[in-house]
Structure formats: structure tokens, C-alpha cells
Amino acid sequence: MSQKKKATIVGAGLVGALWSVILAKRGYEVDVYEMRPDFREAGYIGGRSINLALSERGWKAAEIAGIREEIEKVAIPMPGRMIHNLDGETVFQPYGEKGQAIYSVSRGGLNIALVNIADSFEQVRFHFGQKCQGLDLSTNVLSFEDMQTKTSYSIEEGLVFGTDGAFSAVRNSLQRVPGFNYCQQYLEHGYKELSIPARPDGSHAMHTNALHIWPRGQFMLIALPNLDGSFTCTLFLPFKGEESFENLNGKDQILRFFNKYFPDAVPLMPTLVEDFEENPTSYLATIRCSPWHYRKRTLLIGDACHAIVPFYGQGMNAGFEDCTILDSLMDKYDEDWDAIIEEFNANRIEDANAIADLALMNFIEMRDKVADPKFLLWKKIEQHLHQKFPDEFQSVYSMVSFSHIPYSKALAEVEVHKSLFEKILSIPNIENQWDGPEVERAFREWKQERDRE
Numbered sequence: 001m002s003q004k005k006k007a008t009i010v011g012a013g014l015v016g017a018l019w020s021v022i023l024a025k026r027g028y029e030v031d032v033y034e035m036r037p038d039f040r041e042a043g044y045i046g047g048r049s050i051n052l053a054l055s056e057r058g059w060k061a062a063e064i065a066g067i068r069e070e071i072e073k074v075a076i077p078m079p080g081r082m083i084h085n086l087d088g089e090t091v092f093q094p095y096g097e098k099g100q101a102i103y104s105v106s107r108g109g110l111n112i113a114l115v116n117i118a119d120s121f122e123q124v125r126f127h128f129g130q131k132c133q134g135l136d137l138s139t140n141v142l143s144f145e146d147m148q149t150k151t152s153y154s155i156e157e158g159l160v161f162g163t164d165g166a167f168s169a170v171r172n173s174l175q176r177v178p179g180f181n182y183c184q185q186y187l188e189h190g191y192k193e194l195s196i197p198a199r200p201d202g203s204h205a206m207h208t209n210a211l212h213i214w215p216r217g218q219f220m221l222i223a224l225p226n227l228d229g230s231f232t233c234t235l236f237l238p239f240k241g242e243e244s245f246e247n248l249n250g251k252d253q254i255l256r257f258f259n260k261y262f263p264d265a266v267p268l269m270p271t272l273v274e275d276f277e278e279n280p281t282s283y284l285a286t287i288r289c290s291p292w293h294y295r296k297r298t299l300l301i302g303d304a305c306h307a308i309v310p311f312y313g314q315g316m317n318a319g320f321e322d323c324t325i326l327d328s329l330m331d332k333y334d335e336d337w338d339a340i341i342e343e344f345n346a347n348r349i350e351d352a353n354a355i356a357d358l359a360l361m362n363f364i365e366m367r368d369k370v371a372d373p374k375f376l377l378w379k380k381i382e383q384h385l386h387q388k389f390p391d392e393f394q395s396v397y398s399m400v401s402f403s404h405i406p407y408s409k410a411l412a413e414v415e416v417h418k419s420l421f422e423k424i425l426s427i428p429n430i431e432n433q434w435d436g437p438e439v440e441r442a443f444r445e446w447k448q449e450r451d452r453e
């Protein structure tokens, strides 16, 4: 791969914009091609969630890009879930220990902030309204269409990063390479965004500092707070079946469904029917592929190579972590891109596949288990064990959201933790002795067994 400090990035979404900042900080000349018009002027049309949960892995990348403080000013901490039961009762479940939180941030705001920072570097050039058509694999020539003039042109570049999201044109070209593996799996559930506006005084209509969930078994509603006092809600629902998008047609059916399953939310959603009818129903997919590079000259990062379902709030965080890892590999290999891409490709794919699996598992946890008293007890005991044995026990959720432990290690812990909690939850009268010596004894035995293995 060319050792010239020059790079082309396709896609100025969250990952591409962040990656351009990191490269610019290292003195690279960076050209970023983005299909959309400049969203700082044209307005941000994401086509996807208005707000996102940012957690530890994302914060680290933001720090490297020098944007942490700016984001902190506009991020709303969510230290736990607020579960809304069918009878209107709410229960708060902390995600981690005191002081730990995931953060609600505006997708558009974050993307614009990243582009602004990147643009403040002289050597970063943004080319908006330029749609990548693909990469000619034999010549390493990228072709584009100018979206305004409808003219096509090509550029020949050395180092190319495909950060053009789940439907990546760069990846599409790589798919023609023999040996390139690709798997796209759609969920039977779709999603639709709805809204809870601010109260007349501008305050939030529900508890501000929580990720609100209405778990209803096969489906769920969630809400994340925005700075303007509103909440963005997302309904995740099967496309087909008894309670499904295909059966929610017209005001009566929509209101019947919401009044039946989310009665406490309905009075807070004055434009529910209009929002439901006007907002699109979108698909959710998991995308896995390998290798992520072509001849170590073209590298995919972010959703372009690992799009996941949103139930762990990790898609962007994982893409940002790609950038953090590449940044540290640049130090390790003194910017030798052959070596960087070799190691990144060898190690990171397993972690991306692991967070894809974890995200699918967490869907079941969010829509179903969070309302189960046994699950709540499990969570309480997890916290107790972590407080008591901070160096020896950490929940899988906390590994994913509050640490930099590789996702594959966190996934490997799922079954192991299950075996511990099966044991603990079978202790007689566990509800009344969840922090007692029996639990600690079970933990110690489990730990000794693990250490012996």
C-alpha cells in the first residue's frame, strides 16, 4: 500500500467524518466524498434514528478526535432503563454503578460537529453531493456521479476507506472478488419513529435521564430524550402477524393498538396517528462480511462491513471503536498500512460478529425479559457482585457499554454467566437473600471452577 500520507474516504457519515479527523490529526491529506448535499446547509436528513446512545467505546474515539467536550455539552446521560409496565407503573433499572451512564445524542448534531471539526483542518476536503458508483478492482479507480450535474467521473487513489454505510458501494465492488464472504440478514421486525413533544414549559414529559422502554414480549416501544424537551420514540414491531405493521392501518387500528399496549404513552403523543401514518416503516439488518479489505489498499469500516441491529446501542460505538483501533495500530506499525490492515482484518472481524450476536440477543432481553421479576433479580445480584468483587465480576452489559473489553470476550461470557445465575437463582428463598452469604458462596465456587479451567 502507498506510504504517501493521502487518503480517500467514501461516506461522511458518523464513522467517515470521525475517521477523517483522526487521519488529519496525523497529517494526512484527506478527500471525503459524500452522496448527500452538505447537511450543514441543506439540513440533516438521516433517514435513521434521530438520536443515538453513545457509550464508552464511542467516547474514547471522540476523545481522540478532540470532540469529547463539545459532545458532553449536548449529551443527555441515561444511567438506566425506565420500564413502563402495562398498568402504568414505572421501574428504574440502573445500567451500571453510580456515575455510569450511556448518553443520548442527536445523530445530526454529532455528524455536523464531526464534519465541522474535520473541515477546520486545511488538509481535509469534503466533496458533497458525490455518489460513489464503485471501485474498479483492477485499476483501483473509484467512480462517482455528481448528484447535481448528473455527470460521472473517476479518480485513482491509493488508500481508500469505505465508510459508506450498510449499503456500501465500495463493499458492493468487493463482493465481486472471489473469496469475499457476505451475509445480510433481515429481522422480521421493522421500526417506526414517533415523538413525545416537550411540555409547554419546555421540560420533558417523562423522566429525562433514562432510556424508556415499554417491553411487550414480541414487540416494544422505546424513547430517548432530546435536548429540546422532546423524546424520540421508536416502535419495534413484526411486519406480519396478529400485532404487526401490516395490521395497523388507519386511525382506529393505530389507537386501539397503542391504547391496549402503551396506555401511559398515548396521552403524551398528541400527533401519534399523523406520525404513524407519515413516518416510514424501516427495516433492520445485520451485515457480516470478510475480508474487510482488498489488496490492503481499500478498507471497509463502520456499517459498511458490520451493520448490526440497534438493540445494544452499539452500531456507531463499534464503528468509532474501529477508528480507535486503527489509530493505535498506526502507532504500533508506524503507519505501515500493509501491517495495520493485516492485523485489523485478522482481529476485528470476530469482535464485529460478536457484537452482531449480542445485539440480536439484547432484542429479546429488551422486549421481553426486562419486565420479568427473575431477570430483575438477576440484574440486582449482578450489581451486588460487582460492588463486592469489582476486580472479579463484571456484567456482560457493563463489559459492552462501559469498557473496552473486546466484544468477542464479552460474548464468550454470556453462557458462563448464565451458568452462574442458574445456580444463584435456584437458591431457596433467593428473593430474600440475594445479597447474602449463599450467593457469595455460589460465586466463589463458580470463580474457582473458572480459574481451574
Ligand SMILES: Cc1cc2nc3c(=O)[nH]c(=O)nc-3n(C[C@H](O)[C@H](O)[C@H](O)COP(=O)(O)OP(=O)(O)OC[C@H]3O[C@@H](n4cnc5c(N)ncnc54)[C@H](O)[C@@H]3O)c2cc1C
Pocket (backbone or CB within 6 Å): 010, 011, 012, 013, 014, 015, 016, 033, 034, 035, 036, 048, 049, 051, 052, 053, 054, 130, 131, 132, 133, 163, 164, 165, 166, 167, 168, 169, 191, 234, 301, 302, 303, 304, 308, 310, 312, 313, 314, 315, 316, 317, 318, 319
Ligand atoms: C434505528 C436505529 C437506531 C440506532 N441506534 C444506535 C445507538 O443508539 N447507538 C449506536 O451506537 N448506534 C446506533 N445505531 C447504529 C448507527 O446508526 C450506525 O452504526 C452508524 O450510523 C454507522 O455509521 P457509518 O458512518 O458507518 O454509516 P452511516 O451513518 O450510514 O453513514 C454512511 C454515509 O455514507 C454516505 N453514503 C452512502 N452511500 C454512499 C455512496 N455510494 N457514495 C457516497 N456516500 C455514500 C451516506 O450518505 C452516509 O452519510 C442505530 C441504527 C438504527 C437504524
